Amino acid sequence: xxxxxxxxxxxxxxxxxxxxxxxxxxxxxxxxxxxxxxxxxxxxxxxxxxxxxxxxxxxxxxxxxxxxxxxxxxxxxxxxxxxxxxxxxxxxxxxxxxxxxxxxxxxxxxxxxxxxxxxxxxxxxxxxxxxxxxxxxxxxxxxxxxxxxxxxxxxxxxxxxxxxxxxxxxxxxxxxxxxxxxxxxxxxxxxxxxxxxxxxxxxxxxxxxxxxxxxxxxxxxxxxxxxxxxxxxxxxxxxxxxxxxxxxxxxxxxxxxxxxxxxxxxxxxxxxxxxxxxxxxxxxxxxxxxxxxxxx
Numbered sequence: 001x002x003x004x005x006x007x008x009x010x011x012x013x014x015x016x017x018x019x020x021x022x023x024x025x026x027x028x029x030x031x032x033x034x035x036x037x038x039x040x041x042x043x044x045x046x047x048x049x050x051x052x053x054x055x056x057x058x059x060x061x062x063x064x065x066x067x068x069x070x071x072x073x074x075x076x077x078x079x080x081x082x083x084x085x086x087x088x089x090x091x092x093x094x095x096x097x098x099x100x101x102x103x104x105x106x107x108x109x110x111x112x113x114x115x116x117x118x119x120x121x122x123x124x125x126x127x128x129x130x131x132x133x134x135x136x137x138x139x140x141x142x143x144x145x146x147x148x149x150x151x152x153x154x155x156x157x158x159x160x161x162x163x164x165x166x167x168x169x170x171x172x173x174x175x176x177x178x179x180x181x182x183x184x185x186x187x188x189x190x191x192x193x194x195x196x197x198x199x200x201x202x203x204x205x206x207x208x209x210x211x212x213x214x215x216x217x218x219x220x221x222x223x224x225x226x227x228x229x230x231x232x233x234x235x236x237x238x239x240x241x242x243x244x245x246x247x248x249x250x251x252x253x254x255x256x257x258x259x260x261x262x263x264x265x266x267x268x269x270x271x272x273x274x275x276x277x278x279x280x281x282x283x284x285x286x287x288x289x290x291x292x293x294x295x296x
Contacts, residue, residue, distance in 0.1 A: 004210065005155060010171050013155060013208055017184040018177040020204040024187040025051075029059055031183065036110035036135035037102075038062050043130045044095050044122065049086055057086050069108045071099035076284060077295030081251050089247045093284055094122025112136050125166075133178040141169025142182040146189025149222040150205070153193060157210030158221045195222065242266060242276045246293075250286060254294035 030042035045054045065071040083092035098120040117128035132138040152160045242264040249263035261273035280286040
């Protein structure tokens with residue numbers, strides 16, 4: 001760590017975040033639970049998806065699948081139907097696989113160690129640590145792109161690599177206060193310490209921010225810093241868009257082979273649509289029955 005990033009300064013920054021808690025966004029329903037399955041569902045749903053779309057989908061999903069066992073016992077097709085409006089349908093399939101693994105390997109109880117969580121299908125470093133911090137209140141830091149921006153600006157005052165940012169995120173957590181500290185860190189990053197026009201006057205870390213104390217020098221230390229998520233390619237006209245259209249059609253009813261291109265939005269490009277359909281089948285998001293494509 002840098003000389004300026006002392007244990008005492010980290011404790012002060014972490015305590016300021018923990019005192020802030022989730023007050024910037026207190027109305028998220030998954031913040032009312034410590035159930036690890038519900039937390040896992042919320043974190044998988046919220047990845048790169050607007051929270052306004054996630055809230056109603058999350059509430060309906062956990063009402064239908066209140067635990068891993070109920071999700072694992074359901075057909076994949078039903079899980080995909082409950083995923084409507086969220087996009088990234090592969091994540092629904094991965095969540096179903098994770099539920100199956102929880103039932104098979106952990107007696108239906110979501111595990112409480114980093115290694116066991118990382119072993120679940122579709123669970124990466126961020127999601128595993130989020131479950132540990134928000135369900136089990138373990139003293140770990142939760143690092144996404146927004147949190148990495150706060151760490152680069154306020155804590156280090158310079159660009160950070162992913163590993164170094166994770167070390168700082170972990171060190172920032174006051175013992176026994178991981179839940180409130182991490183909730184605030186994520187909220188500050190997404191709502192206050194934004195990539196453009198950060199609202200420094202509203203930031204609970206303003207008095208201790210390294211970047212502000214230095215006079216906001218350029219380049220911004222958050223640029224290309226702690227890049228824990230890769231930027232997405234353009235959606236319009238992409239295979240992802242065609243996949244989404246086709247899965248949306250399958251939620252309504254099976255699709256005949258002759259209608260796949262139209263359902264994918266490419267009536268004049270049946271070869272491309274056929275490739276997307278084959279990929280969905282290969283990934284377990286669709287099955288063929290005779291001349292029809294349908295959800296599993």
